[in-house]
Amino acid sequence: MTSTLAQTPPYATHDVANQPPPLSPYDASDDTALLEGLRREGAGWAEPDVRRLGLLAGGPEAQEWSELANRHEPVLRTHDRYGHRVDEVDFHPSWHELLRVAVAEGQAGAPWADGRPGAHVARTAGGLVWGHTDAGHGCPTSMTYAAVPALRRQPELAKVYEPLLTGREYDPGLRVPTEKRGLLAGMGMTEKQGGSDVRTNTTAASPTAEPGVYTLRGHKWFTSAPMCDLFLVLAQAPGGLSCFLVPRVLPDGTRNTFRIQRLKDKLGNRSNASSEPEFDGTVAWLVGPEGQGVKTIIEMVNCTRLDCVMMSAALMRRTLVEAGHHVRHRSAFGARLLDQPLMRNVLADLALESEAATTLTLRLAGAADRAVRGDGGQGAEQAFRRIATAVGKYWVTKRGPAFTAEALECLGGNGYVEDSGMPRHYREAPLLSIWEGSGNVNALDVLRALTREPGTAEALFGELALARGADARLDAAVARLRSDLGSATPSGARRLVERMALTLQASLLVRHAPPAVADAFCATRLGGDWGHAFGTLPDGADVGGILARSLPAAN
Template sequence: MSIVNQFHTHEVQNQPYALANYNAWETDIALKEAVAREGASWAENHLSEFGALTGGELITSGFLANENKPKLRNFDSYGRRIDEVEFHPAYHDLMRAGMKYGMSNFAWRNEERSSAHVARAAVMYLGSQPEAGFGCPMSMSYAAIAALRHAPTLADKWLPKLLSSDYDPRSLPMEEKLGCTMGMGMTEKQGGSDLRRNTTKATLQEDGSYKIIGHKWFFSAPMCDAHLVLAQSENGLSCFLVPRFCPDGTRNAIQVQRLKDKLGDWSNASSEVEFQEAFGELVGIEGRGIPTIIEMVALTRLDCMIGSSAQMRQAIVQAIHHTSQREAFGKLLIDQPIMRNVLADLALESEAAIALTMRIARAVDSIDHDPHEAALARIATAIGKYWICKRTPVLVNEAQECLGGNGYVEETIMPRLYRQAPLNSIWEGSGNVQCLDVLRALKKEPETRDALFTELQKAAGKNSDYDAELKRLTGRFEDTQTLEFRSRYVIERLALMLQASILLLTDNTEIATIFCRSRLANEHGLAFGTLSPDAPVDLLIERAAGATQAVL
């Protein structure tokens, strides 16, 4: 026996091939239906082109960007302060694709089209699947445009750069760049979500600019060309645009203290910074910083929903792809009855998440001209952000289990999805903050409650379980003394009803029925994989399995 044969111990058998080179748009039935339902079919060619990229080469870029974390370079080789972050080329590839296809600005570039924010939500959803980390600067750049419009002079200067499709990573003044990105700096050590405890100071100068002194505990994407920052001015908490370079071309006095060592989101740089009389320009009215920046926060909260829905989608795609190739006990895993229950349940959750996300994106589209949609967007964004972001970690974990031990090793995307999954429930306000925001809206803006129940009433009479829960909902608000204590449960039920109402108004009757039975009538356990035997399991798996079928 030769030495080669002597040590030839095994062949690789019964192991799946990695999912690659699929079109994330063309293989996603639920997404395509949602985009059409919410009025953005005009973007299909654009989405198909981007879907081929996100299901192809950007998958590799995502792995490389996470394996090579960003590095902070405070000084150059001769000791000059530069405060720059060095990224792997793969991160720049992701950013370049995001800018080109409009993750940061597609809605604003197509404002004359109907449902432009729905189309952009689909772009963001596709781009977030191969890697979520670069979504942070994409999201903040998108959302900043709404806030900047409160300062027409600044908007005239910055918007052409923010609307550019060219990614330009060079450290240069804005005027010299092909395109720009923008971040946000709100959080401080002593306050967190309690922004009124911010201590950063802004002092008015003779030329109308401000000098800003203070710190930020979370300053995401420090390599953005500017950040919107909250600071205390003479008349209270105000919003300022703080660029990386001053008007005279010198570096602004923003010192990056360190990069955060995070659980996940490894490809993105999150930092702590100090402002040492940094140059800033007022956005909006002094003392009205929170109302000014809240329009930005509303859009980044929508992006939390989009990002979490995208993680759900990628997790279920990976689970179905794996189980379609792996055998156990004489048959493919996907053909095992208990596994089919799990996969169908995960697919059901994913479908409901993208349905609600796209419906809220359509409400955002209509804020300026439809009072009902504006009020719905105001309250449903917080409801959806709370629920979808809460559901993502447990869904990703269940999908990870479908891969067995393979789902726990870094050669697959599952550990990265698992690390990333909790982020959106924390970013832009934790679950408790979302609940309080809903209660605040219901109390101070009664039109939001009217809009919510008007929306829910559209599906009345289509399902008995839905109708029963709709009757119970009004009573859940009657005991105002305990409402805050009960708010998580109440808002969970509101989220489920919103999802159910959307599904009931589609042609997918079987899916809507099992959603109502399992989520509203509680014919479901506390874990995924506990659907009733008459659930449309084959239909759910078939709809979710498009990506797997495309590459097998």
């Protein structure tokens, strides 16, 4: 007698239908706003590389690296099998593959060694597309990028380490830094008792008999990427809070004291190890004068804050692409989701937010590039960079969590399931608002810039003036903003900075985006014709024009 069970098809009860195909492979650089901004900010020469990197980022191999690096989290080994202290963190091979590509593609310190105008813009554009993979490995590349200008405050140290920090070869493993083919740098700033208030740091730096060399004793509360080769660390020297270079391995080949107490169990950013190290007789070299630690690292902060804006914009774009792909292939109530009027409204609203974030990110990168190179208008660009980076860091990173949540909802229950990838993006988004100064810190920093550096307000309004007369709602918003600056208070800092960000984004879109995008943005973000959730664009908005520009080609 023959059994019929073995002949039963695996889905005898139903056909699998109305499910979208996998998104990958796709082109992460298929983003009109990004490519236009790249050219506009002086790095059009990098477009072939950005396009090539976009195809790699959206390819199945890189997407698998990202998934595996987050699924197989880093593991701390404090001791070897014999009981020797080693303080090493083991990563999944996918982590190393992601970093290998990122460093080779100039996502670490490479722009500082690139003489071409626009090199820093090219790096930012590359980050906007490579950010479609994994956000965690962007931490060590960001810190390496930011460490170079701080290290230049001590030319003799920069002469030794900068060529390795600006190279394009990833060389993992703890060895003597000068014997490696490339280096990554981290930072150790915050402590338990202070967080962003680094002036309360208690880690002590004691001078040795060798000039410029100190020993550290103390702790750090949140030091990411502990397997970096070098760290810039803040500690209290006899002359006050100072900046120090701490290598994991000393020039004689011995391990520097860098005891990793534990790794943080974080909400997101799971691929990246964030640690609590302790110093005890740790050898360190002074960077910049004693007592000027904050002044020494301020350029580092400018760089990492820009990267927070960049990564938030990348997450927005990545989740918008996922949502757009889903609604193209999914039908409900007799029509494709993409053809449903309310879903189109949601997607168009998300597209406005994404384009505004991307355009502002590239404008900030252009200001940074011109400021550090000393190009024409350096003073104005430096002042604009100073205030606009803090404004952008506050606002774009604040929009990230709400944006990713709405994009996730476009997938319905499918988006709430881990293997869609959307929950990982959602957990990642809040970090970028916290890292390099929370919302309050950045909002208050904007007020500090306005009161202590008068040129910053002039630079901001100079930028806004470039769009004067193009949109009455924008002109009115600029006038209100100028009127309100004189009465700014700490308790109202968030409200003021939000308006500054929206006005700045609107001015950029009015100048550089098509009328469909600029008009809808001004009507909603400045004109008040907007609800409290995404998907509340007014009936008069050119939703079709917005979507035609923003959604990548179907695959």
